[in-house]
Amino acid sequence: MTPHPRAAALALAVLLAAAGCAKAEQSASPPSPASTAGQQVVQSSSGTAGPTCTLQRFGGQKFDLKSAVVGFSQSEKEANPFRIAETKSIKDEAARLGIAHLKVTNAQSQFSKQITDVQQLIAQGAQLLVIAPLNSDGWEPVLQQAAAKKVPIITVDRKINARACTDYLTFIGSDFYEQGKRAADRMIEALGGKGKVAILLGAPGNNVTTERTAGFKDRVKEKAPGIQISFEQTGEFAREKGQQVTEQLIQSNPDINGIYAENDEMALGAVTALKGAGKEPGDIKIVSIDGTRSAVQGIVDGWLYSVIESNPRFGPLAFETAGKFLEGRPIPDKVIISDRDYDQSNAKDSLGEAY
Incomplete structure (x- = not known):
């Protein structure tokens, strides 16, 4: 039986629409970390699979x-x-x-x-x-x-x-070297490319500390020769140690402009030290890595400038x-995940997604 012309046209339209939807689904990019309510998202392959x-x-x-x-x-x-x-x-x-x-x-x-x-x-x-x-x-x-x-x-x-x-x-x-580079970009932005920066190093003996430090330093050297890294000391990824080191930092380097903390716990310890020294929010720019709820709240309150997530x-x-x-x-041989950034533009609305 020969189908009616209008029916045939309608069937063709449906097929074309379905094909279009399928093509759109295939070409759609994976969801961003911000859209996954805290779940990890694997980075897309760059074409050079290991x-x-x-x-x-x-x-x-x-x-x-x-x-x-x-x-x-x-x-x-x-x-x-x-x-x-x-x-x-x-x-x-x-x-x-x-x-x-x-x-x-x-x-x-x-x-x-x-x-x-x-x-x-x-x-x-x-x-x-x-x-x-x-x-x-x-x-x-x-x-x-x-x-x-x-x-x-x-x-x-x-x-x-x-x-x-x-x-x-x-x-x-995560790509820890990339995290360090992204933290450096935010510090460069915060300081306008000039100033003195201290690094609160993570615990020694693991690749996270090594790569987050290298990424930060390499990016600063590449993009902001006006920034001087004038202080480095391990805070052992701990809040109490981060506070102690920052108290020493304020005494030995009173003209410091920025602090790069290699995790949020050390950053929050630094905030406690700065408050104890009579500093105001934003006097010293702090950039850290992790994405804890307390650190994201620190952005809302003005004490932290930016946080790079490590999910x-x-x-x-x-x-x-x-x-x-x-x-x-x-x-x-490795599964690398994507991590988001927190700053003043999204911290308040994203508190519920931090951990």
């Missing part, structure tokens, strides 16, 4: 995550909002997926304890390990023990200095990556 790992290449046996023993090793005391949010994300996602045997340890900021914690998790039959490393070096005893049992290790938020898909599976986290909600992405691996699908 090595990938498969279950076959790594070795070991496929297993069901729901019935498996999964170990999560937290590195630092959960007084830090980043660590609280990180552990909660792992626990919440495991519960959502129905993973029955999640074992969680906390090294209380002691590296020797973290090594022992993970070795005990392996001895207790862990089939998958998710580790937030305290340090980047010194993991050989754990890696040897895990390799002997073909236990895949996913590291989150900090890297370990070892071979992906051989010693461990993959790393999931700690690793649970969904860590278990999604593990699931893909167990299905035999290739995963990259």
Whole structure:
């Protein structure tokens, strides 16, 4: 039967519209971090994909995550909002997926304890390990023990200095060098490209501190030769230490114009020191990295100029990556996430999305 001309035209229009929608969906960019209500967003590939790992290449046996023993090793005391949010994300996602045997340890900021914690998790039959490393070096005893049992290790938020898909599976986290560069851009903006800046360094011995420092310094050198980095001292990623170091800073460098804190806890400690010294909001420009709710509130209150997010909600992405691996699908040697910025233009409206 020959269709009526109007019916045929209508059918063609519907097909064209559907095709247009499908094309639009294919070409649409992934959602920005700001639109995902705090969930992590993987950076889009630049076309230069790194090595990938498969279950076959790594070795070991496929297993069901729901019935498996999964170990999560937290590195630092959960007084830090980043660590609280990180552990909660792992626990919440495991519960959502129905993973029955999640074992969680906390090294209380002691590296020797973290090594022992993970070795005990392996001895207790862990089939998958998710580790937030305290340090980047010194993991050989754990890696040897895990390799002997073909236990895949996913590291989150900090890297370990070892071979992906051989010693461990993959790393999931931020581009810390890029975070440092972005922090420098905001400091350059805050100071108009001129002034004296102090750096509150993170804890030594891990790639986060090294890369956030290098990114900041390289960007300042490249774009703002009028900015002098006149003070550097570790605040060990801790609020109390950040306050102590800033109190010393005010005494030794009273003409300082800006403070780059390599995490929010040190920045908030710096704010306490500045208040104690009689400073007013904005007298010294502070740029930090993390995205805690207290730091974003600090922007609203005028004490912080800008915060570069470092998203700690690793649970969904860590278990999604593990699931893909167990299905035999290739995963990259590193999974880099996108992080947003907070400043006066969005801090007040974004408080609910900070952690």
